Amino acid sequence: MTDLPTMLDFAALRALYAAGASPRDVIDAVAARMDAGDPAAFINKASKAAMLADVEALLARAPNPNTLPLWGLPFAVKDNIDVAGLPTTAGCPAFAYTPTADAEVVKRLKAAGAIVIGKTNLDQFATGLNGTRSPYGAPRSVFDAAYVSGGSSSGSAVAVASGIAAFALGTDTAGSGRVPAAFNNIVGVKPSPGRVPATGLVPACRSIDVITVFGASVADAVAVRAVMEGYDAADAYSRHAAHIALPAKLRLGVPAASEREFFGNAAYETLYDAAIVRAAELGAEIVEFDYVPFRKAAELLYLGPWVAERLAAVETFHAANADAMDPTVRKIVEGAIGMTAVDAFRGQYALEAYRQAAAAEWAKVDALLLPTSPDIQTIDAMLADPIALNARFGRYTNFANFFGCAAIAVPAGFTPAGLPFGVTLVGPRDTDAALAPFAAALHAAAGCGMGIATEATPPVVPATPEDRIPIVVVGAHLTGMPLNHELTNLDARLVRTAKTAPDYRLFALAGTVPPKPGLVREPGFDGPGLAVEVWSLDPAGFGRFINGIPQPLGIGKLKLDDGSLVSGFVCEPAALEGAIEVTSFGGWRAYVASKAKAAAAS
Incomplete structure (x- = not known):
């Protein structure tokens, strides 16, 4: 059996694969770690046979090895x-069902080469x-089994922090x-709503739910986010998202002293102060701001009509199976019974007022630096007082999706008792990529490692990780095809597999070496949509690549089946003489x- 590194960070696993290890051996070792790990982390483990298939x-x-963005990386869901x-x-x-199709993000991650290892535990109904x-x-927290892991994504955080999964959703x-990232010394990337x-x-709460990533480092987690993101017409809240830049020198907002609440946890307060100092040493300008409108908006999530969205x-399940629900979850959900449309509108009015007040504070800063959680509790204490103590954990997190924010939670040290603490960078909508370099630097500066590997050094993130240009390839440049090296030699990265819109036809061009296709759009044609790959290059590499494209091929805007327009290979119609249509x-x-x-056969 292959000896795995303590943490399954991407660099360590890729080095293992480059040295000759097989994903078969890695999966064998991961299965052994799952069996030996926290028994409450997984609800259903994938069978070894399924993983090996x-x-x-x-x-x-x-x-x-390593020819797909997430080649051979085991992940939990x-x-x-x-x-x-x-x-x-x-x-x-009592709610359980067995789906016949993957969630869209799981489908994209599998296409990028990742291997599902199982389904993880959570606070019921999140x-x-x-x-x-x-x-x-x-x-349990991987650092002290007496303490909570954080939730609701409890098992996912534990799976990554204990070295079972390379990443988890x-x-x-x-x-x-x-919060679970903070309680387990790992990174949590929360994309802007609608981006994934x-x-x-x-x-x-469907209107503000976001699928997130846990990873050992910022670099790992944002790489996964980049694979997952992109418009999906099947999701009513999905959108075509841009990348918004931030200044090189950040103005980081920290709550005014009167709004810093740690509920008596002096060790966490000290660690937060130290994180602010590190941020300043990394070049940020620290700016105090009024946290009140953010806090007031946060309170609406459980004290306002958004409980009705839960x-x-x-609703249908609760009507028939209320007794099957966790008592605390049931109590929270039933708090919505009797709420009216009038309550919903009043809640919307209050939220908009808080957004307006918060806008004045955003004008002072580029991003926020907040404690991820102001407190941590033992499992026994949480079970004895499940609602009030849980509410503490959300003091600095609940507002983010209401305000459409991007957020990256990073480790920020340990208390004298050995309990982990974390901070979160929060930015305006679609600053997801722009936050990453500083978040990675802040993580590294804390010197607290990654998960249980507390001496490890997390990788940096380049200052402009998204300064890359996507391009759709159709034929000989696909993964494993004869000309794919022309992309990989320019440090191109496979972003995802995709399909064209249905009004494209594909032809095998005559006399090309190696054989090449020609893609032609025919408005009104109703075809199957054609399998393609989306790669990305830096601007210099993109320029070199398109300069080498021979006639009759060229670069134009292709429409994909998700409605997006991406630069890609097109063919001059005159080149179709003698070509064979292969659209079918x-x-x-x-x-x-x-x-x-x-x-x-012949």
């Missing part, structure tokens, strides 16, 4: 996100920030993708495979 499928389409063939319970056995509200047990409505599709997610998510194959790879099969 996924490995074989990966090796069949991408045999060379919070059990309110669908994985085909594995039950989705949302932390409630209602809670502590991790104890589950009939499947309470996952969580969700975040009130802070569930950030939620198709296949059991909703908590009831809407489970659904893509160049399938056509080439059919030719190879016919040749072998």
Whole structure:
């Protein structure tokens, strides 16, 4: 069995693969770690046979190590996100169903080479920030089993922090993708709402739910986010998102002294003060701001009519199975009974007023630096006072999705008792990529490692990680095809697989070496949509690549089936003389495979 590194960070795993290790061996070792780990972390583990079948499928389409963005990386999925063939319970056995299709984000991650290892525990119906509200047990902080793991994405955080998964998916409505990161010394990336599709997610508050990523480092987690993001027409809240830049020298907002509440946790208060000092040493200008409108907005999530959205998510189930629900979750959800449309509008009016007041504070700063949680509690204390103590954890997180923010939670040290603490960078909508370099630097400066590997050094993130240009490739430049090296030699990165809109036709051009297709758009044509890949290059590499494209091929704007327009290969219609139409194959790879099969048969 392969010896795994303590943490399955991407650099360590890729080095292992580059040295000759097989994903088969890695999965064997991961399965052993799952069996030996926190028994409450997973609700359903993928069978070893299923994981190895996924490995074989990966090796069949991408045999060379590290040739896909997430090649061979094992990941866990919070059990309110669908994985085909594995039950989705949302932390409630009576609710369970077995989906036949993957959630859209899971589909994209698998296409990028990642391997699902199982479904993780959570606060039931993603209602809670502590991790104890589950009939499947309470996952524990990897640093002290007496303390909560944080929730609701409890098992996902523990899986990453304990070295079982390279990354894991969580969700975040009130802070569930950030608080567990803080309590386990890992990174939690919460995308801006609408940036990552939620198709296949059991909703908590559908209008503000976000699927999130836990990783050992900022670099790892944002790489996963980049694979997941992109418009999905099946998600009513999905949108075409831009990348918003931030200044090189950040003005970081910290709450005024009167708004810094740590509920008597002096060790956390000291660690927050130290994080502010480190941020200043890294070049940020520290600016105090009025946190009151943010806090007031945060309170609406559980004290206002948005509780009714939680009831809407489970209304049919609750009507027939209320007794099957966790008592605390049921109490919270039933708090919505009797709320009216009038209450909903009053809540909207209050939220808009707080947004207006917060806008004046945003004008003073570029981003916020907040404690991820002002406190941590033992499991026993949380069970004794489940609502009041849980509410503390959301003091600095609950507002973020209401305000459309991006957020990255990073480790920020340990208390004298050995308990982890974290801080979160919060930025305006779509500053997701722009936050990453400073978040990574802040993590590294804390010197607290990654998960249980407390001496490890997290990688940096380049200052402009998203300063890259996407390009759609159709034929000989696809992964594993003869000209793919022209991309990889320019440090191109595979972003995702995709399909064109249905009004494109594909032809095998005559006399090309190696064989190449020509893609032509024909408005009104109703085809199958053609399998393509979206790669990205830095501006210099993009320029060199397109300068080498021979006629009759060129670069134009292609429409993909998600409605997005991306630069990609097109063909001059005059070049179709003598060409063979291959549209019916659904893509160049399938056509080439059919030719190879016919040749072998003859």
